[in-house]
Amino acid sequence: MIFNPEYEAMEQGSLERLQFARLKNLVEKLYEKVPFYRAKLDAAGVTPRDIRCLADISKLPFTTKDDLRETYPYGLLACPQAEIEEIHMSSGTTGVPVVDAYTRSDVEAWGEAMARTLAGAGGTRNDTVQNCYGYGLFTGGLGVHYGAKSLGANIIPMSSGNTQKQLMVMKSFGSTILTCTPSYALFMAEEAAETGYDPKSMGIKAGCFGAEPWSENMRREIEEKWGIDAYDIYGLTEITGPGVAFECEAKDGLHVNEDLFYPEIIDPETGRVLPDGEKGELVFTTLTKEGTPLLRYRTRDVTFLRRERCSCGRTTVRMNRLFGRTDDMLIIRGVNVFPSQIEHALIEIEGTDPHYLIIVDRGPTHLDEVELQVEVKKELFSDETKGLETLRSRIEGVMKSKLGILLKVKLVEPKTIERSIGKAKRVIDKRKI
Ligand code: DLL
Numbered sequence: 001m002i003f004n005p006e007y008e009a010m011e012q013g014s015l016e017r018l019q020f021a022r023l024k025n026l027v028e029k030l031y032e033k034v035p036f037y038r039a040k041l042d043a044a045g046v047t048p049r050d051i052r053c054l055a056d057i058s059k060l061p062f063t064t065k066d067d068l069r070e071t072y073p074y075g076l077l078a079c080p081q082a083e084i085e086e087i088h089m090s091s092g093t094t095g096v097p098v099v100d101a102y103t104r105s106d107v108e109a110w111g112e113a114m115a116r117t118l119a120g121a122g123g124t125r126n127d128t129v130q131n132c133y134g135y136g137l138f139t140g141g142l143g144v145h146y147g148a149k150s151l152g153a154n155i156i157p158m159s160s161g162n163t164q165k166q167l168m169v170m171k172s173f174g175s176t177i178l179t180c181t182p183s184y185a186l187f188m189a190e191e192a193a194e195t196g197y198d199p200k201s202m203g204i205k206a207g208c209f210g211a212e213p214w215s216e217n218m219r220r221e222i223e224e225k226w227g228i229d230a231y232d233i234y235g236l237t238e239i240t241g242p243g244v245a246f247e248c249e250a251k252d253g254l255h256v257n258e259d260l261f262y263p264e265i266i267d268p269e270t271g272r273v274l275p276d277g278e279k280g281e282l283v284f285t286t287l288t289k290e291g292t293p294l295l296r297y298r299t300r301d302v303t304f305l306r307r308e309r310c311s312c313g314r315t316t317v318r319m320n321r322l323f324g325r326t327d328d329m330l331i332i333r334g335v336n337v338f339p340s341q342i343e344h345a346l347i348e349i350e351g352t353d354p355h356y357l358i359i360v361d362r363g364p365t366h367l368d369e370v371e372l373q374v375e376v377k378k379e380l381f382s383d384e385t386k387g388l389e390t391l392r393s394r395i396e397g398v399m400k401s402k403l404g405i406l407l408k409v410k411l412v413e414p415k416t417i418e419r420s421i422g423k424a425k426r427v428i429d430k431r432k433i
Pocket residue numbers: 090091092133139140209210211212213214232233234235236237238241242243299301322325331334336
């Protein structure tokens with residue numbers, strides 16, 4: 001079912017007129033109300049009057065994650081602070097977080113976008129959504145929550161973890177839609193099978209999975225293990241959260257909610273806009289956002305756009321499942337981690353050398369596991385093992401508090417990590433996704 005045919009099945013010309021009107025309005029507002037954007041537009045030599053058609057968007061400057069960090073916490077606010085009703089932050093826990101601030105109307109638009117997403121997976125008001133995305137600053141939990149409310153479905157706000165309880169609740173209340181990361185869906189299915197549940201007869205009919213990379217193979221595995229339809233959903237904190245794009249029953253690309261989020265694909269090297277069908281970096285402009293609207297935000301996610309009609313009747317542009325990222329950001333159990341953050345944390349720990357290797361894999365339980373190999377100074381390595389063990393657990397503690405994730409640290413002798421003459425290879429990602 002199409003949740004909102006007026007916008008999701010809009011005729012192309014009307015959609016473009018709507019997008020243009022919203023874009024123009026946005027640029028005027030940013031120029032007038034956000035000194036950061038006024039300076040950026042001035043530097044690019046563009047004024048709101050230069051935006052005369054939708055294609056003029058390419059004249060506008062990009063916004064980057066660094067811009068967001070530099071303006072933390074409220075430098076990008078485009079409305080009075082009193083109008084902000086909710087704050088979310090990126091899942092990465094180190095450094096300066098990336099903030100998204102929402103007015104009431106932003107939260108409503110988010111609910112609408114997520115209601116469309118759940119409806120794309122066949123959801124209706126008769127469904128019971130078991131939401132196992134984390135509630136809190138992460139956008140997954142509350143995003144799905146608002147969507148289920150807008151859809152009129154029953155929502156069980158489980159948040160992540162506590163798998164046995166998840167299974168018990170699922171069985172007791174007859175949940176029909178499962179929302180969580182794809183790796184957790186697999187983990188849950190296995191834990192169910194091992195503890196006497198039959199995942200296939202739990203009553204779940206569909207799942208909306210995202211927040212981390214996954215593949216067609218993983219989709220097949222999840223669908224087989226649960227006996228459900230598994231749908232890919234996409235979004236990012238900076239651009240509201242989940243609900244930016246979602247799959248429909250055709251499972252053939254993700255429909256972008258483009259009346260709300262205007263997508264472009266650019267060449268990450270030159271910034272040039274690429275035509276439909278060409279792979280590049282995904283860029284979004286928020287068309288209706290009031291709290292922290294963004295102009296041409298560089299997501300660093302790589303995909304391409306397709307405009308041909310979908311069999312479901314929606315006319316919105318589709319983005320392909322993501323191919324990867326243009327930076328080295330890792331997503332570990334849903335937490336965004338940059339290798340540079342690990343490096344910075346290591347520098348502060350005495351006894352270690354700045355040579356390290358991050359090995360990421362999916363453990364037997366399908367959850368991400370990280371081993372961090374760190375070279376130890378020569379003096380220390382010849383030391384007694386007690387000193388090494390203290391250092392090892394100290395590094396694990398520092399990583400846990402700085403990154404918010406548990407790493408298994410392995411101390412290695414000096415010069416054992418392969419040196420490179422070019423760009424150092426810091427990450428080995430063995431996850432078969
Ligand atoms: O992960 C929002 C979200 C929550 C999306 C629940 C879907 C479901 P962030 O924590 O800001 O927000 O991380 C955003 O995660 O730029 C992508 O690199 C990655 N990502 C999100 N969805 C997918 C997906 C949420 N379906 C970053 N496939 C994005 C691959 C995804 N990667």
